[in-house]
Amino acid sequence: MISTKVIRSGIMALGIVLSVSSLAQSQQTSQPDVQQLRSYSMSREVFLLGTVVKFDSASVTLPMGAHVVLQTASGQVDVHLGNAKVLQAAHFTLNPGDSVRIAGEPLALGDSTYFAARIVQKGTQAVAVRNTKGFLTTPASLMTREQKEALRGVR
Amino acid sequence: MKRLLFAFSVAAVLWSAACSGNGTVNPPPPVGKYSVASLNGQYAFATNGESFSGGVNATPLARVGSFTADGTGKILTGVEDVNAAGTTSLALPITGGSYTVNADGRGTLTLQLAQTSIDFGITLTSTNDGLMIDETSNANQSSTGSGNFTKQNAGSFQVSGISGPYVFDFPGLDGDQTFPCPCPESFVGRFDASNGTISSGFFDDNDNANFSSGPFTGTIAQDPLQVATLTSFGRGIALIAGQDYVFYIVDATRVRFISTNGGMLSGDAVAQNNTVPTNVSSINSSFVFIVAGSSGSGGITRIGRFTANGATVTNVLEDTNDNGKFIKTDTTTAASLSLDAANPGRGTFTFTDPNFPNAPSTFVFYLNSSTQGIIQEQTANNNGAVDVADGTLAAQTGGPFASSNITGTYAINWSGLSLQNGGGFSVQDEEDLVGQVTVSSLNLTGAADIFQFQSGVPVFDLVTSGSISIAGDGTSSTGSSSRNTMTVKLVKSNTTTVNFVVYFVNPQLAFFMNNQDPNRTVAGILQTQQ
Numbered sequence: 099m100i101s102t103k104v105i106r107s108g109i110m111a112l113g114i115v116l117s118v119s120s121l122a123q124s125q126q127t128s129q130p131d132v133q134q135l136r137s138y139s140m141s142r143e144v145f146l147l148g149t150v151v152k153f154d155s156a157s158v159t160l161p162m163g164a165h166v167v168l169q170t171a172s173g174q175v176d177v178h179l180g181n182a183k184v185l186q187a188a189h190f191t192l193n194p195g196d197s198v199r200i201a202g203e204p205l206a207l208g209d210s211t212y213f214a215a216r217i218v219q220k221g222t223q224a225v226a227v228r229n230t231k232g233f234l235t236t237p238a239s240l241m242t243r244e245q246k247e248a249l250r251g252v253r
Numbered sequence: 254m255k256r257l258l259f260a261f262s263v264a265a266v267l268w269s270a271a272c273s274g275n276g277t278v279n280p281p282p283p284v285g286k287y288s289v290a291s292l293n294g295q296y297a298f299a300t301n302g303e304s305f306s307g308g309v310n311a312t313p314l315a316r317v318g319s320f321t322a323d324g325t326g327k328i329l330t331g332v333e334d335v336n337a338a339g340t341t342s343l344a345l346p347i348t349g350g351s352y353t354v355n356a357d358g359r360g361t362l363t364l365q366l367a368q369t370s371i372d373f374g375i376t377l378t379s380t381n382d383g384l385m386i387d388e389t390s391n392a393n394q395s396s397t398g399s400g401n402f403t404k405q406n407a408g409s410f411q412v413s414g415i416s417g418p419y420v421f422d423f424p425g426l427d428g429d430q431t432f433p434c435p436c437p438e439s440f441v442g443r444f445d446a447s448n449g450t451i452s453s454g455f456f457d458d459n460d461n462a463n464f465s466s467g468p469f470t471g472t473i474a475q476d477p478l479q480v481a482t483l484t485s486f487g488r489g490i491a492l493i494a495g496q497d498y499v500f501y502i503v504d505a506t507r508v509r510f511i512s513t514n515g516g517m518l519s520g521d522a523v524a525q526n527n528t529v530p531t532n533v534s535s536i537n538s539s540f541v542f543i544v545a546g547s548s549g550s551g552g553i554t555r556i557g558r559f560t561a562n563g564a565t566v567t568n569v570l571e572d573t574n575d576n577g578k579f580i581k582t583d584t585t586t587a588a589s590l591s592l593d594a595a596n597p598g599r600g601t602f603t604f605t606d607p608n609f610p611n612a613p614s615t616f617v618f619y620l621n622s623s624t625q626g627i628i629q630e631q632t633a634n635n636n637g638a639v640d641v642a643d644g645t646l647a648a649q650t651g652g653p654f655a656s657s658n659i660t661g662t663y664a665i666n667w668s669g670l671s672l673q674n675g676g677g678f679s680v681q682d683e684e685d686l687v688g689q690v691t692v693s694s695l696n697l698t699g700a701a702d703i704f705q706f707q708s709g710v711p712v713f714d715l716v717t718s719g720s721i722s723i724a725g726d727g728t729s730s731t732g733s734s735s736r737n738t739m740t741v742k743l744v745k746s747n748t749t750t751v752n753f754v755v756y757f758v759n760p761q762l763a764f765f766m767n768n769q770d771p772n773r774t775v776a777g778i779l780q781t782q783q
Contacts, residue, residue, distance in 0.1 A: 133611040137462065137637030138549050156672045156679030160771055161550035161576035163681050180551065182680040187310040205549050207578045209608060214549055226433040231462040232549035233641070235433040237310030238338035238426075246430070249312060249340035252304050252394060253333075253366050 135206040138232020143216065146175060146200040153192035155182035161207055163234075166192055166218075168200070177202065177213045180227040180234040185218075187237040188225045196220055205232065277746045280700035280716045283357035283689075285662060285782075291354050291380045293324030295405045297487065297501040299509050300373075300387045301425070301519060302398020302668070303683050303706060304337060311682070311706060313338045313426060313435075314396055315519040316371075316387075317511040319405060319486040319501055320347055320364055327351055328364060332479075332486050334499045336517045338426060339435055343499065343513060344479045344488070357689045358383070358664065358782050359700060369393040374687045374702035374711070375402070376664040379783040384666040386685040388704055388711040397704040397711070399668035399685045399777075406504035410487040412449045414502050415473050419444055420598060420619040421493075421510070421522035422627035424546065424643050427460045428496075428515030436461035437547040437641040440518055441629045442469075443525060443598060443619050444493070449473045455596045456494055457617045457629055462638035464631060466617075469494035528623040529598040533591060534563045538623075539649040539730050541756045542616070543764040544630050545669070545776050546642025551576030551681065552670045553640050554766045554776040555630070558649060558729055558756055559602065561590045569604045570729045571614070572736070572754045576670070577771030582606045583734035587613065598626065612639060624648035651759035654727025654737070656695045658760040663690055665701065665717075665741075667765070667777025675707035682707040684775055686743075688717050689782070695721040701743065716744040727757055739765055751775075 148168030157165035164182035168175050177200055179185065185192075192198065202215040216228040226235055241249075297319050304314040318333025331347030347364045354360035358377035362385065363370050369391065377383040382403040389396040408414075420443045426435035442456035451471030458465045471493040475483045482488035487502035490513075497514040506524040530536050539560040546553055557571030566588035573580040588604035598620040605613040612634035620626035629643040651658065664687070671684040688701025697719040704711035719742050724735035737755040742748065752769040761781035767773050 133609065134635055136609065136612050136632075136634035136639045139635055139637060156674075156681065156772075158771075160578050162670065162672060162772060162774065163551055163576070178550070182678070183310055183682070186678065186680070207550055207575060208573075208580045210578075212550075228549070229433045229436055229461065231436070231637070233437055233461060233547050234549075234551055236313065236338075238312045238435060239433045240310070241312075241338075246338070246340050249306070249337040250342050252306050252312070252314065252335060252337045252340075252342060252396070253345060253369050253371055 132206045132209060132211055135204055135211055138203065138205060138214065138228070140230055142203045143201055144203060146170060146177065146202065146213070148175065148198065150192050150194050150196040150198060152194065161212065166198070168198065175213055177215050179215050179218060181236060183237050184227055184235050184240065185225060187240045190218070190220070190223060190225045192220065202228070278716050278744045280714050283355040283359060283700065285356040285358060287354050287356055287358040287377055289326040289352065289354045290324045291358070291377055292322040292352060292360070293380070295319060295321045295407060295486070296402040297405050297503045297509050298385065298400060298402035299519060299521070300385060300398035300400030302387055302396060302685060304394055304396035305706070305709070306394040313517055314398060315425060315511055315517050316398070317499065317501055317509050317519060318347065319488065320350070322352060326353060328362075331364060332482055332488060333364070334511050334513070336511055336513065336519065339428065339430055339515050339517050341513045344476070344482060357662070357699070359689050371396065374713070376666070376687050376689045377782065378664045378780050384664045384687050384780070386666070386687040386702065386704060388702060390710045395706070395709050397683055397685050397706045399666055399687070403503050403507070405487055405502065407487070409502050409504045410484050412473055412475065412483070412489065414505060415446045415500075415508055416448075416505065417446065418525035418597065419446065419508070419522040420525050420621045420627055421520060422643055423510060423512070423518040423520040425512070425518040426516055429461075430515060434461070435516060438516065438518065439546060439629050439641050439643040441617070441619060441627055441643055443596060444469070444471065446473060451491070451493060454494065455599065457631070459629060459631065459638055459641045462641065464638060473500070523621045525598055525621045529620050530592065530623055531597065533600070536561045536563060536590065539728065540646055541649050541758045541764060542628055542644065542646045543756070543766070543776060544628060544642040544644035546630070546640050548575050548640040550578065552774040553642055554669065554774060555642065556754065556756055556764055556766050556776065557582070559588065559604070560730055561602070564589050564591060566590050566602060566604060568730050568732050570734065570736075572766065572768060574766055574768070574774050576774055579768055579771075581734070618646050620646070624650070645764075647758045647762070649728055649730070649758055652726055652728040652730070652757070654723055654757045654760065659695060659721060659723070659757070660692050662782045663692055663779045664688070664782055665690055665777065665779050667775045669773065669775030671705060671775065672772040673705045673707035675709060680707055684773070686777070688715075690717055692721065695723065697721065697741065703743065712745055714745075718742045721755065729756070736768075738768070
């Protein structure tokens with residue numbers, strides 16, 4: 099199990115750049131310019147705070163991967179969590195009714211957008227599902243030094 | 254008449270053999286010209302995928318090695334080097350093993366290591382080479398990945414055997430071992446080698462969306478810890494731009510590399526010949542390209558074509574699968590190509606999709622000949638790379654493409670991600686397929702193995718069928734936005750149909766990627782068997 103200290107401090111370092119309500123509103127009423135969202139930028143990162151309505155490790159919603167639907171103060175938001183195996187490796191579960199905080203931002207997917215999570219936090223546990231450049235983390239990212247050393251047994 | 258009767262009788266046998274009656278369907282007995290004698294000699298192999306060895310989750314895995322087949326079904330000797338997300342296991346002896354080759358060129362390969370064995374599904378593309386997927390699934394580990402093997406020339410097994418200019422493409426993971434890395438990296442370039450010295454190197458790197466490029470030097474040497482592996486297997490060590498590698502010499506024209514000090518980069522360096530154009534005005538070809546890698550959404554594949562007349566680029570067509578989102582690029586503006594006078598074979602081509610005016614598609618390439626090279630995508634938006642992806646560039650020749658020349662037997666391989674259900678927990682995970690199909694009247698029939706990694710076990714001998722649809726002359730060079738497509742149906746205990754867009758390089762080679770089903774992001778090749 100990885101230490102969440104670093105991740106938590108990372109979240110704190112982001113600061114509250116937008117209020118939850120204004121973010122949710124931006125999701126619904128003011129779609130960001132798709133043209134500007136083809137790469138992840140920490141400068142655009144915002145927080146989502148909400149309650150889990152539905153978690154799907156293999157959602158039919160694009161892009162492929164794990165998604166969570168959050169009920170926020172301003173409505174429901176679908177969030178892409180990337181590779182469900184990362185959540186599984188971190189023993190991180192999401193169930194309806196869970197309160198979560200997500201750091202992320204809208205990203206372009208063709209001519210549409212989706213909300214890409216970078217860090218998902220429930221209680222004191224947080225998991226980075228993307229790195230700071232927006233690329234999905236893999237279970238390999240979560241390995242301890244001892245686990246990495248054990249890979250010498252891989253043939 | 255006698256022949257016709259024979260054909261009917263064969264068909265009857267095939268039909269009965271294909272219906273086993275236990276809910277699964279098996280392919281008919283293979284026909285063709287291959288046998289175990291077709292795999293005879295020393296081959297360098299490479300695969301890229303992932304492994305699961307218990308205790309920890311699936312881990313990215315690259316392997317490069319050499320095995321010797323005796324032509325009767327036995328593996329005599331060999332060695333391999335393994336890199337699991339930056340953790341290396343070096344110079345593992347292959348002490349034996351076995352293999353099969355069916356008449357259609359499909360077969361199995363088992364390499365015996367000290368305390369375990371690793372298994373592959375193979376399809377020969379000739380007696381000199383073939384495609385393979387890792388099908389290891391035993392008590393010690395499961396591993397998958399796609400790759401190939403190619404016959405080695407022992408006459409080149411010396412440091413001086415790597416001589417002259419080479420271009421290389423090493424994709425994989427970077428050396429950052431701090432959470433949340435390792436992160437995706439694409440490292441491409443060219444170098445000159447002479448008697449163990451690498452000089453005049455130039456690289457382009459996309460490390461986790463950070464672009465860099467510049468000159469480098471390096472060395473090539475025997476491995477002091479495994480001196481004999483150079484003369485026995487063509488294996489040695491190299492230092493390239495400050496990164497350590499193990500290499501395997503295929504012959505003077507190809508060397509396979511795998512990084513060994515942090516990170517997981519692997520790929521081939523291919524000799525650059527004197528047909529490489531030195532002036533952009535001498536480029537008058539159509540090209541097909543394919544790249545694969547990571548975007549912010551997940552896995553990404555792009556495949557396309559363009560026509561270059563000097564610096565002028567026309568008839569660009571591109572298909573993208575961004576982790577399930579399919580994007581067609583039919584019209585472009587500001588398409589152009591340029592060469593880097595300072596670095597032979599290096600150049601860039603760019604075009605703008607009017608739908609994405611703020612992020613012109615940009616690729617750097619390194620040609621190893623007038624018709625082939627490697628490419629790395631360098632498209633950026635808001636000063637950030639949109640992906641980390643690289644692949645192959647190849648001149649499109651031999652068109653028009655039609656049922657008259659897209660015919661015969663082909664090896665098929667694809668690799669990528671799909672949504673899979675293992676243990677009741679559905680996730681996206683690696684998918685690899687290798688097989689053989691006969692193409693006749695643009696219809697496909699054959700057999701294949703598939704390893705959807707989440708399931709933990711590969712599925713063998715799927716009945717494979719389908720069809721190819723060719724648009725126009727098949728080259729997409731006339732400004733038409735229509736595509737060539739292919740449907741592949743896989744049948745075992747259940748049925749899966751995958752739809753692809755296909756770009757023909759020539760009648761012997763095609764690149765494809767799926768263009769339907771958002772639950773899959775795979776790309777692959779069709780390659781004629783010789």
